[in-house]
Amino acid sequence: MSTRLANHGRLIDRSATLGFTFNGKAMIGHPGDTLASALLANDQLMIGRSFKYHRPRGLVASGAEEPNALVGLGSGARFEPNQRATTTELFDGLEAISQNHWPSLEFDIGAVNTYLSRFLPAGFYYKMFMYPRGFWKHVYEPFIRQSAGLGKVPTERDSDTYEHFYAFTDVLVIGGGVAGLQAAKSAAQSGARVLVLEQTAHWGGRAPVDGGSVGGAPVEEFVAALLDELGAMENVTLRSRTMAAGVYDHGYVLGYERLTDHAPTQPGPRHRLWRIRAAQVISATGAIERPLSFAGNDVPGVMLAGAMRDYAVNFGVAPGKRIIVATNNDDAYRTAITLRQAGLDVLRILDARDTGGGALMNEARALGIRIDCGRAIGKVSGGKRVHKVQICAQNGQGGALEAVECDAVAMSGGWSPVVHLWSHCGGKLLWDEAQAHFRPDPQRPPTGAGGKGFVTTAGSASGALSLAGVLRDANEAGKSAAQAAGFKPKRTRTPQAEDATEAPLEPVWLMPREAGVRLRAKTWLDYQNDVKVTDVQLAAREGYESVEHTKRYTTLGMATDQGKLSNINGLATLSQALGAAIPAVGTTTFRPPYTPISMGAIAGEARGAVFQPLRRTPMHGWHAEHGAEWEPVGQWRRPYAYPRTGESVHDAVNREVRNTRQAVGLLDASTLGKLIVKGPDAGRFLDMLYTNMMSTLKPGRCRYGLMCSENGFLIDDGVVARLDEDTFLCHTTTGGAERIHAHMEEWLQTEWWDWKVFVANVTEQYAQVAVVGPKARQLLEKLGGMDLGAEALPFMGWSEGRIGEFDARVFRISFSGELSFEIAVPASQGLAFWSALLAAGHALGVMPYGTEALHVMRAEKGFIMIGDETDGTVIPQDLGLDWAISKKKDDYLGKRAQARSHMTDPERWKLVGLETTDGSVLPDGAYAIGPGVNANGQSNTQGRVTSTYFSPTLNKGIAMGLVLHGPDRMGEVLEFPGTEGNTFHARIVDPVFFDKDGEKQNA
């Protein structure tokens, strides 16, 4: 059984206890424990079930590389799935639940998959679910959806807060192990600003566990002294519990600080996302041990040798009492020695090398541990924990020489540098034959803006695996990074470390070497995604030569651990199956983040009300007080309608339309974009931007204009008023002001830079109110002031003057077909003007109306709306707007494109009005079906609905749509299938449903 040891445990405080629960069961741990070590201390060896076969799984590792021990943490608004037990610090009251099982961890129905595993090989999904075709939707997909996914999705809104933090530094050191600290010191001695990030709560990394001495003193003392020194340096910042998640272009690095995960009652943000700019980055991220590939290497109790040593030394726990160690290198002997010294039974060290190890082997032998060289694990037996190990010759097929009962297995396949952060931004790797791993190629670093490398590696991240080598490499890395950042490094001596000389490692990619298929089919490469040696070999047989393709076919390395343990073993297996050298097969791409980071940290403060800025018109508060139902338009909120007590929104819209058509309505039109275009070349410029002629517009007059992109598609529309000879005021759509302003600037700056034109966006300088309806003039005359008579200010004219107390610019333009005055006043006077209009119009029955009434009225008049009738593929000609396209101009943006063959195709769908035969309202976006079917067996289409409303004026549904040969098919009835199995029948009609001659607007 796994248990707390009587001794060891350098990180835990045995004098205090913490209570926590696992699957509701109360357990006890100590301050300093991780959830993983505390679970081991409570004999909870099995922590979850695997993704595909639901096999029992326990801890394999002790840190960020752990693939199995994923749990759901917390509850309610603080529940979070897929959290690694190994990186979760224990606190009092922690609640954890296991994942991926039903009905319980101990008894799981899905485990039947393990017996079906020979029917679930690599590529199973691709092969199985192709046929019969109809099964996908009704049988396969629902089944897969039910069984897919790891962990549960939180159901409540996250109650924690998060923040972003910006930092700038000369040298960023990633990793606070002995290498990172030494590199930080040698860099900081040059005077450079140094920031050190360490993902755990502790400094020194593996060194205090692995042992050795520096300058005659234990390495732990060396680390403590180094920390003191760095702490005293003003140019050094040390941050623990902060992981560097990714290294990006030009020295940009994302850090992920976990502030309160270990102390959830502490106030303040939970996570902090560090957005760091560093001149130089030192990646001192250490190395990760590789598992050995033998049958049953996933049974709970089989653990990486280094991890087992971590648990013993750091936390005083062990996964078992009778342990077998399997290795191909000397480092695992340290584990055997540590465990023996802790009083545990190390039954056997199986060293795959015929000649065994070096000094450490002798030390182990001296402790009385039996060492078998040239031996391997043939198979580990056991269900929910290790029960027995069959021992065989490494150079063989797995014929058992002996079976030994035990309760834990420590394995070591050698160590691989953590090259992720080096690789994120393009650092290249080389294959180190002797140590059988990929390590950073110092000649090919990721490069920065100056074309030089900006990442250096230090310590075992460089491939240095001895303490002396680590310190030497780190000291140099610190100096060279400081120099590259523009500082002069100090001449200092590397601290001299003493550690055991090790015998060479022997690569072992399969144990035993000639293992038969029955063993290989139980030999796991990727624990989290349940990929076995046989899966990768199958992929190779089926023609997958590229490691990237094999990864996707088998899902090797695609789980949340991104293959930290499985990558090298997987590609070694692939290279052997292909008969190619490992470096020729290569690695898959390393992508950020190094380990998953919370969505909350990514969002930071940008949530709720501050997710996006909210733009308010001067009358916004009035609308809110008067019950406006809001519609988001761009970053604005516009009143959709003003429902009265007891009135539905739909009824309110109908009332607002009727009142505007019969009396007078007010619309807050302040959100319309207002761009001033000024200069001697302003007319010429607008002739290029609009499809129609703007330069001929007379001061005092307005003209409706269309704007297209260079590829011919309609992007915006609006009324242009000429203010004086060289000044135009261009109105844009509400959402379009910034976009069209940028569009104008782009052409002015990059194409016609010698034209004398300035553009200014004055949208927010004015409040604009549309006074609309047969009584509009009457209302304005009540306020008194300028002459607004039909002769003084005819339709499509504008003039300036005073209305009542207000400085006003009045445009006689109409988007409703009614007599209409759009009046701009300085923004500061907007609310007062709005209120004055309401007061003056009270007796006339004035009412405000919202955007939906605006939409209904424009549709009744057959006016198009950008975003309804247009979708980025529609040209003005499709909408029957040929009248607004100048035939006289040589050029305008989009003119050449509109002459392309597809644009002049008579088969393009064109705008028409649509009227259902029974007066009902067509569904928005519905398609008109045509004769026959397409290649996929779906009905052909011949048109679609672009706008559809109930018209209170006409008391029936009206719509606009784009229809094949539409304008030539007036009176024809089309069929529009609905979504409920019903069909609508609609007649093609003129899109102008109301006052076609414009008598009302011209009044």
Added chain:
Amino acid sequence: MLILNCPYCGVDADETELAAGGEAHLKRHGPGSSDDEFHGYLFARKNPRGVHFERWRHAHGCGKWFHAARDTVTLEVFGTYPAQTEGPPKPILAAIEARRPGWTLD
């Protein structure tokens, strides 16, 4: 997350301040151009591994468009320059040639 120097306001701008505008030095083809010329202008863009001239706008800064010459693989920036030009200026070409011997503008 590139950093580019805005040649107008002089700021070393983080990519979050900038808006990318695609290939630089396109020659506009309008009415009267052939289908091939217009197609080339509107749709055919270079996507080189190596030296590239790009348009950028200091969108959340001074609002000006400028050009950058950079290596799309190594992320090396050879220089930035105002957009009011039909081709890369001489000092930029010299900077590229110094770092990429044998490179020629096509």
